[in-house]
Amino acid sequence: MSRNSLKWLPAIVVPAVVITGIVALPLQAGAAVDLPDKSAKDVLLMVADSDVTAFSGEVEKTANLGLPSMDVSAGLSPGMVDQMSEQVPEGMEDFVPGAAATGAMAAALELFSGSHTARVYVDGPDKVRVQVQDSLAERNIVSNGTDAWLYDSESNTATHAEIPAELTADIEEKIAAAQVLAPADLSTPSQIADRFLSEIDPSTTVSVGTDGVVAGRSAYELILTPKTTETLVESVSIAVDSETGLPLGVTVRAVGQEDPAFRAAFTEIDLSAPASTLFDFTPPAGATVDELAVPEMTDGQKPELTPEQQAEVDALRAAPPVVTGEAWSTVVELPADTIPAELRENELLAELTTEVDGGRVLSTSLVNVLLATDGRVFAGSVPVAQLQAAASAQ
Amino acid sequence: MSSSDVTPSTTTATADAPRSRVPLGLDLVGSELSVLFRRRRTWAMLVAVALIPILLAIAVRLSSDTLAPGEGPPFLDRVTQNGLFVGFTAMIVGIPLFLPLTIGVVAGDTIAGEAGQGTLRYLLTAPAGRVRLLLVKYIGAAAFCVAAAFTLMIVGILIGALLFPVGPVTLLSGDVISVPESLLRSLLVASYVTVSLLGLSAIGLFISTLTDVPVGAMAATIVVSVVAQILDVLPQLSWLHPWLFSHYWLGFADLLRQPLDLGSFADNILVQLCYIAVFGALAYSRFSTKDILS
Known part of the structure; x- marks a missing residue:
């Protein structure tokens, strides 16, 4: 009998060991590290002094804004919209732009819901490749200084845009010019850090939190906490690599929510320069290639705009968004007609918003948007009541 | 002349003696594999697995409609342009149900099948030992995982190359x-799928020790694989997802990215080992x- 019960030992011990390992390993990885103490200014200086220009890594983004997690983008791919526009009966074409708007909106919403993983490759300021990894699909953004490509494996389409040479040349000149023009007391990073801290001091407390480990590297945590209570943001914390000063992650916490509302951080990082072939992109055979027209730069002057774009710019100039409140409790007001009526009547939008006094509210844990009945839009990281107050004040 | 006649016979004699005495397990593995792969049922299942890419390729070849990207299973629209995609598409179609089904049959049958036929007693009267028998049975099930995954992939590549252009x-x-690199990646995908099925084989082996009715063990193993996949889509259980044996089943897509991403392969191996x-x-x-x- 005792021999038999001994034989049951592995059945108990092995699962116990495996479960302990599963529970203990992540705890150990997230264990607190003890770095030499630094002030908030020192950490800011490290970020400013950081000379990392090339790295590759994996970034994980998790958004938990209280929006329903939607898979609408998958349900309505651009290909399907194209197909619909071919198949709609005559006289019904008006429906399709609405559906296309839904697709664009779903893509925007996607960023703010659920989690995504992306691999990022950076070499210098103008060579960037981002690979957003979807299940059995991938979206690529490649920029090598002269060309920018967007490739979507699911629809097998590549979008190409040429980057005007002046644009890249200009950046360095402009930075040099800005440095000359900068006030004398901002000539060193240390002074810039001082200035930054004193500028945000009235609204924000800047502190250094507990040291932690991000992507296997020890990191300082710089925490920005709003001083006002009239905001939905509880804190914004930035993880800064203790060796190189490279920011490794951002976490935004919302008031009254335990899980971070938004978090984007490296899960893996390699500080060596990625292979240069990664930045050369040739659209694969069989892919649909769209050329994206970039407005021509004439003599380094204002870019030429199409009449429609010009109209948009003029409209924006005529009625600029009204900003009330300050710092964290800023409320932005957009005039009526900014949002096209068809988007307003969009079913997806109706599903997302709730009826309140004076309009409909799109409520998330970080941002509230009030679509007033008269067409104006109010948005801010503030409680709904404040948006309603702003709407009724004018 | 006579000396050369003698030498080989003595060497084989000395080599044979320890081989038959010490690693008795190897003989057992050999006989288990030959029994497994001489069974008509095993061949029927491998043929069924091979039919997935064949039917898929023929259906795509015969249909006149060109598929829009994003329609149907992933990669299906690429098949007409490049036959090498047949293997990948067939793998995506096969892994949720067909492959677990065959693994359920083989793994569920391991011990319960012998018990059901009344041959388990005789197997254990030979000085094999229960641990060794269990190991041998598991190696047999693992060999079937290899056979099933590679059959699916290789038949997919062959039928794709036959019916469509290759490039x-x-x-x-x-x-x-x-093309050579893509063949290498195809084999890597087949290895990934083999590894993916090892965890389910271990579950099947355990269930098989619980009963003397092989059909019960087979059905239970298949049910477990379906239940794991259902749990994997419930957002309320997201904490459990990374530890479900089926969680990384479709992760072989990471082997089709550039640069090659072996991260999910490593995660998959870890989960299966657990x-x-x-x-x-x-x-x-x-x-x-x-x-x-x-």
């Missing part, structure tokens, strides 16, 4: 790789204390 393969990242350890231990404890009546 450089476009990866998910938009980069293009040569399942093999846990259910191997459970199977050992159950089988070594079991009263063998048949």
Whole structure:
């Protein structure tokens, strides 16, 4: 009998060991590290002094804004919209732009819901490749200084845009010019850090939190906490690599929510320069290639705009968004007609918003948007009541 | 002349003697594999697995409609341009149900099948030992995982090459790789799927020690694989997802990215090893204390 019960030992011990390992390993990885103490200014200086220009890594983004997690983008791919526009009966074409708007909106919403993983490759300021990894699909953004490509494996389409040479040349000149023009007391990073801290001091407390480990590297945590209570943001914390000063992650916490509302951080990082072939992109055979027209730069002057774009710019100039409140409790007001009526009547939008006094509210844990009945839009990281107050004040 | 006649016979004699005495397990593995792969049922299942890419390729070849990207299973629209995609598409179609089904039959049959036929007693009267028998049975099930995954992939490549043009393969990242490299990646995908099925095989082996009715063990194993996949889509259980044996089943897509991403392969191996350890231990404890009546 005792021999038999001994034989049951592995059945108990092995699962116990495996479960302990599963529970203990992540705890150990997230264990607190003890770095030499630094002030908030020192950490800011490290970020400013950081000379990392090339790295590759994996970034994980998790958004938990209280929006329903939607898979609408998958349900309505651009290909399907194209197909619909071919198949709609005559006289019904008006429906399709609405559906296309839904697709664009779903893509925007996607960023703010659920989690995504992306691999990022950076070499210098103008060579960037981002690979957003979807299940059995991938979206690529490649920029090598002269060309920018967007490739979507699911629809097998590549979008190409040429980057005007002046644009890249200009950046360095402009930075040099800005440095000359900068006030004398901002000539060193240390002074810039001082200035930054004193500028945000009235609204924000800047502190250094507990040291932690991000992507296997020890990191300082710089925490920005709003001083006002009239905001939905509880804190914004930035993880800064203790060796190189490279920011490794951002976490935004919302008031009254335990899980971070938004978090984007490296899960893996390699500080060596990625292979240069990664930045050369040739659209694969069989892919649909769209050329994206970039407005021509004439003599380094204002870019030429199409009449429609010009109209948009003029409209924006005529009625600029009204900003009330300050710092964290800023409320932005957009005039009526900014949002096209068809988007307003969009079913997806109706599903997302709730009826309140004076309009409909799109409520998330970080941002509230009030679509007033008269067409104006109010948005801010503030409680709904404040948006309603702003709407009724004018 | 006479000396040369003598030498080989003496060397074989000395080599044979330890081989037959010490690694008795190897002989057992050999006989288990030959029994497994001489069974008509095993061949029927491999043929069924091979039919997935064949039917898929023929259906695409015969249909006149060109598929829009994003329609149907992933990669299906690429098949007409490049036959090498047949293997990948067939793998995506096969892994949720067809492959687990065949694994369920083989793994569920391991011990219960012998018990049901009344041959388990005789197997154990030979000085094999229960642990060794369990190991041999598991190796047999693992060999079937290899056979099933590679049959699916290789038949997919062959039928694709037969019916469609073959050329450089476009990866998910938009980069293009040569035909030899894509064949290498296909084999890597087949190895990934083999590894994916090892955890389920261990579960099947354990369930097989619980009963003397092989059909029951087979059905239970298949049910477990379906239940795991259902749990994997419930957002309320997201904490559990990374530890479900089926969670990384479709992760072989990471092998089709450029640069090659082996991260999910490593995660997959770790999860499968956990399942093999846990259910191997459970199977050992159950089988070594079991009263063998048949």
